[in-house]
Amino acid sequence: MTDNPGVPSNGTSATGSHTGSRTVPQRAATTARTAVVWNVLRGVLADLGTEAGGPLEIVDAGGGTGGSAVPLAELGHHVTVVEPSPDSLAALERRAAEVGVRVRALQGETGDLADLVPAGHAHLVLVHNVLEYVEDPLAALRDVVRVTRPGGAVSLLAANAVAGILHRSLAGHFEEARRLLESADGRWGPADPMPRRFTERHLTGLAAQAGLTETEVRGVRVFADLLPGRVFEGDPQAGQALMELEQAASVHPALSGIATQLHVLARRPAS
Numbered sequence: 396m397t398d399n400p401g402v403p404s405n406g407t408s409a410t411g412s413h414t415g416s417r418t419v420p421q422r423a424a425t426t427a428r429t430a431v432v433w434n435v436l437r438g439v440l441a442d443l444g445t446e447a448g449g450p451l452e453i454v455d456a457g458g459g460t461g462g463s464a465v466p467l468a469e470l471g472h473h474v475t476v477v478e479p480s481p482d483s484l485a486a487l488e489r490r491a492a493e494v495g496v497r498v499r500a501l502q503g504e505t506g507d508l509a510d511l512v513p514a515g516h517a518h519l520v521l522v523h524n525v526l527e528y529v530e531d532p533l534a535a536l537r538d539v540v541r542v543t544r545p546g547g548a549v550s551l552l553a554a555n556a557v558a559g560i561l562h563r564s565l566a567g568h569f570e571e572a573r574r575l576l577e578s579a580d581g582r583w584g585p586a587d588p589m590p591r592r593f594t595e596r597h598l599t600g601l602a603a604q605a606g607l608t609e610t611e612v613r614g615v616r617v618f619a620d621l622l623p624g625r626v627f628e629g630d631p632q633a634g635q636a637l638m639e640l641e642q643a644a645s646v647h648p649a650l651s652g653i654a655t656q657l658h659v660l661a662r663r664p665a666s
Contacts, residue, residue: 427619427637431645432523432552432658435613439548439660440470443518446546451518456505456539457525461487461498464521468496475499477511505535512542519543523552526601527591536605546665549607551658552615556581556592558655562620598657607661613645614654 443451451472455464458476460483468474468491476498478484484500491498501511505525520539526532536549543549556575563572563583571583581592593601599610619641627633644650645658 426634427641428616430638431613431615431641432550434642435611435658435660436467436519436550439519439550440467440472443548447518452516452544453519453521454508454512454517454542455521455523456508456535457523457528458487458521459483461490463523464498465490465494465496468498469494473499475501475512475517477501477503477505477508479504505529505538508538508542514541515544517543518547519550520547521550521552523550524554526551526553526593526598527589532591533601533604536601536607540605540607540663543663545663547663549602549661549663551598551602551661552656553598553659554581554589554592555614555652555654555657556594556597557652558620559583559589559592561653562655565621593657595652595657598659602659602661606663608664609662611660612651613658614647614651614656615641615645615658616655617641617644617647617650617653620655 440451453464453467453472453474455461455467455474455476455478458464458478459480461476464474464476464487476484476487478487478500479502481502484502487498487500503511505522520543522536522539526535529535536551539549556578559581560572560575563569563575568583571587575581575583575587575592580590581594582589595612599612602610617640619637622637627637645654
């Protein structure tokens with residue numbers, strides 16, 4: 396599974412503090428790419444924290460090397476990562492140790508959640524860049540819902556099939572774009588490295604079938620993946636401006652549909 400760069404509560408990048416001319420554009424672009432999801436997460440953390448009255452229990456399914464988990468632990472929450480790769484788990488533990496936090500690291504797939512995490516345990520479950528790779532996305536989501544407590548939230552992040560069509564077209568791969576347009580799995584062919592992409596309707600439909608409600612959908616990386624790095628050079632405000640544009644575009648009824656990823660926040664009903 397693909398790991399996500401973390402963004403702490405102030406919205407700044409957690410990818411490092413280098414100030415060289417090459418890293419400034421990279422950090423600005425990274426912040427813009429992750430800001431939408433972290434803005435949503437900060438809101439749901441605040442809501443759930445008020446209800447819980449203390450640190451939250453968070454599960455990051457397929458959490459990789461801790462790009463999301465470690466910043467959440469830095470905020471004081473109890474975070475469990477369930478990840479199939481032992482190398483990623485080792486990197487996660489090093490990452491957590493470097494910043495002085497503890498993250499529970501467990502090796503397993505989404506199908507192992509029931510054996511690794513108590514039913515109804517988590518206030519919040521992250522399922523970021525996972526549904527593209529599992530054999531059965533609906534079964535994986537149902538496993539996630541089982542470990543989510545009633546009233547808790549699930550954060551889904553997945554590749555957008557519409558963006559895939561756009562990006563292949565802009566790269567001049569028109570036949571691949573046409574095949575992707577016609578593909579039920581959102582793939583442009585056998586050589587496509589992405590096993591699956593989703594439309595908004597498909598992703599929200601899966602969430603509903605798994606028993607999740609109160610679904611909110613946002614587009615993530617509407618513009619950030621289309622821009623060359625040079626747009627950030629010489630303009631220290633460009634990154635902030637792009638981040639604000641991404642926030643506005645994430646809920647725009649037309650623009651959100653072409654975003655590289657779709658973010659769905661949904662709730663397990665309280666009763």
